[in-house]
Amino acid sequence: MKSRFLFPTLAVVAVTFSLLAVTSWYWILSQSPLNLLEGGVTDYPSAAVFVPKQAPVMVSLLANPEKLESLSQLTVPISQRRQSHQEWQELKNNLLAQTGLDYYQDIQPWLGEEVTLAVTSLDYDRNEVNGVQPGYLLAIATKDRELAKEFLQLSYSQQAIANKVDLAFEQYQGVNLIYQRRGQNSKQPKVWASAVVGDFVLFANYPQVLEEAINNVQAVDLNLTHAVAYQNALKTIVQPRIGLAYLNLPGASAWVGKSATSLTPDIEQMLTVTLSLNPQGLVAQTALIGVAGESARTPLLTQPVAALKYLPSDSILAVAGVDLNDFWQKIVNGIDQDSPLAQFINQTLVSLQTPVGIDFAQDIFSWIQGEYALALVPNSDANQLDWLLIAEKTSTANTEEAIAKLDSLASDQSLSVGNFDVGNSQVTAWTKLKTAARNQLVSLNAEVKGAHTDRENYVILARSIETITKAIKPNHTSILEQPNFKKAIASLPTNNDGYVYLDWETGKSIFEQKLPIIRVVELAAQSFFSHLKSLTLTSLGSENGIRRATIYFNLDFS
Template sequence: QRDIQPWLGQEITAAVTTLDLDRDTDNGRQAGYLLAVATKDPERSREFLQLFWQKRALAGADLVFEQYKGVKLIYGSGKAVTEVGKDATRPTSSLASAVVGDRFVLFANHPKVLRDAINNVQAPDLNLSSATFYEQALGTLEQPRIGLSFVNVPRLTSWAAGVRDRPADAQPATAQPPAQLLTIALTLDQRGLAAETALLSPNDPPETVSPPLSKPVGALQYVPDFSPISASGSNLNQLWTGLSQQLKGYGAVAQLVDQSLAELQDRWKLDLRDDVFDWVTGEYALGLLPVASAQSSAKSVPAPADWVFVAQRSDPAASEGIARLDAIAQQQGLSVGSIQLGAQTVAAWTRLSTAAKPSSNPLALQAQVQGVHATVGNYELFTTSLAAMDQALKAMEHSLATNDRFQAAIDPLLQPNDGYLYLDWIASQSFLERQFPLLKVIKLAGKPIVDHIKSLAITSYGRQSGVQRGGVFIRLGGLGD
């Protein structure tokens, strides 16, 4: 506020410009960081830099003043160092700054980053703003925006996962784009932060595909309003096929998705891809139903959550798929039988066993429910317990589709769309952190913003001219509540 705000202009850009400054993975990776800040008062910004470097000189730093293509660079005289136990040397981080005319003040973690930035300005075919694929992505973003983010997804995921692959930074920005380039436009909403996304994959067909849904699917009427996590839409088979293709080559992300599926498959002893996704071509909804902590045998071991899955019986393949699930249950030694649950007849997959009891009859038959399904109208409901099925059957009175929190979470998103992924962040936080411990680190790093998140909703707007479009809304507490 004292040193920078008086001269800070209306524009600021931060970037990871390279994954490895010397493009030598044998000595480890040292990423290059660039910060470009617009100045509204060139004289005051120069005074700031002068005082900034004077303090470092007084503290004993050796400064280097370099004239590069008409721009004055200032940085510390960091030398390349040799890591202990290794023969290779790597560049050390050295804060550097430059003033470009009367418009921008640049900061970087190495003078090479500044030299590359100056080259990019003077050679238009090198900078991102001139890249054809960047202009193509921007052309599909329709909403007003206050900020823009551009992500090369393969490089970001490999960098985050620590994969030591060969850097491709030598290619100019206008070269043939690698797979998965994501552009995110940020918009302020009185209730939170909205984002419109454009994902460009060169292998996708250059066609326009319109999304089918103008409102939440009817399957959501069977998901109780207290469900903290839900996914809904139409044609689950098509969604999974497209997602599988997009995740190829992204080991870290694919592993996360496979882990989530593996836990459900292990619980239900199913191959979800072949036994479920294949026949769900109509509406679907998946919801998490938290189990009360009192049902847990110990507070340190939370009871497993219940799930409800709703699928539209849209064609004969659905009936065949449901019958196949009953057959798979029987092959696994489960009994498939009818149970009356209120006025509804449901099919239960149960495992029968004997349990010793201190009574005149020492052996008693015990049935452990592994899964339940029921036909209700044009939908088939699947749950992991009888209690969950009872909640799903009663959900029409208080369903997630009519819940005020859910409506507030999806209201800023555009229609038509392909459905919604919804997270009630407050209610689902503990569950997600148990499933994905990395979220605890992200939560800690994202304070205090994460503490104000109330919900998250994600959707897809189909494909326009070969660009996959989507939307995200993060609802924040204290804003328009």
């Protein structure tokens, strides 16, 4: 009789222990940074319910900073772990530098798995008399509501004593609000209002901003979570993530310009960006909504274009794909011509095309409809760049006629057009003859302004003989063999429209010189840029009017 009950009893015990083991293991993994190794989490920002659908900007961190730091400690070499820990400490301290809060004492004990910051409005009270005052909302998920409430009460009490301000307690829509009522001689508090709503602690720079956030939760049609454009963008980005940013581009532009209203209210363009972990760095997925004339389009390529094999491995900027004219038109139409990026592109083009009197967009880009690979390559002068362009010959474009026109344009600029051999290839060079006097003798020198040649089914054009020689030299090391570029290709989707590759490690000083705003960005994210080796962008076509792209950031912690 005993044996009849023994096996069922043992089975129940075994199942019970198995369930306990699975549950315990799941709990351990959920508390561990190892659950981020797949790239991040599958959640979207829960705090979006507090954010109005017309908000200019929302940025969310979807993982506890402690987990991210622990994961970084697991992935960086042992010799670099102390430095990595110091960088994380500096980041946490810098983020709270203007709040008077101590991260480890005030925030860490109750901090949950999400931190969301939003610009909720361009001018929260729409009052022209007191100037432009954007509304800011910070929503922090809490794993312990009671600890969070204790933190709020203690923090405000200390500030009230120190600043001699009155604490105001108010009920709004069933939520307890706490904010500081200023005295006549007191300074404006750094945080005006706060509340614990559900599993979030909310902070706002004005009580009205906090009240609006509570309204957004209760009237679902008002919040970002239920915005159609936001939902459509999220449907196209399914990879695990650790962060998400949502920008209403006209509104974000107005916020940056400190304007109370958008300069382009009739334009509706929204950009959603998610950030995922990668064994070699970070991957950003983007979804752009509101591009005029955008239709469904699948990626054109399933592998890197063959033209890349001619780009040297020391190229600091490389762009490759199909139909350069179409790519250029998208850049022209998609970038604000007054933006720093547009100015950088225009200045770079002018500096490259002026010596030969050629309009790149009209005289070169317009006829390249097949494969192309375009690069900026350092020349013998470390602070100068040469351009290199590889263009596939196609039946739809008269390549010979286009090249003959370039030779004619060079001749019109008083440049000599002549042929000579480089190895087994005949190269046509555009040269400017100069005289030089030395020891009462006059010599004649030829300064090369541009050159071109043919190789297989491609036309190769370059700024100098040195660069064109790099491209056609037998057994040369191409960018396809460059370690950073190979990592990028392996980390990006196979089906795409080509690549834009930036070798930050090599070209940093040149980029800083050409685009000074980069220095400002570097200061704001110094710990990131100190590890950045390269970045690569690829377009993934369009789906339901949403243009998608992926950016790979190659980081080095060795």
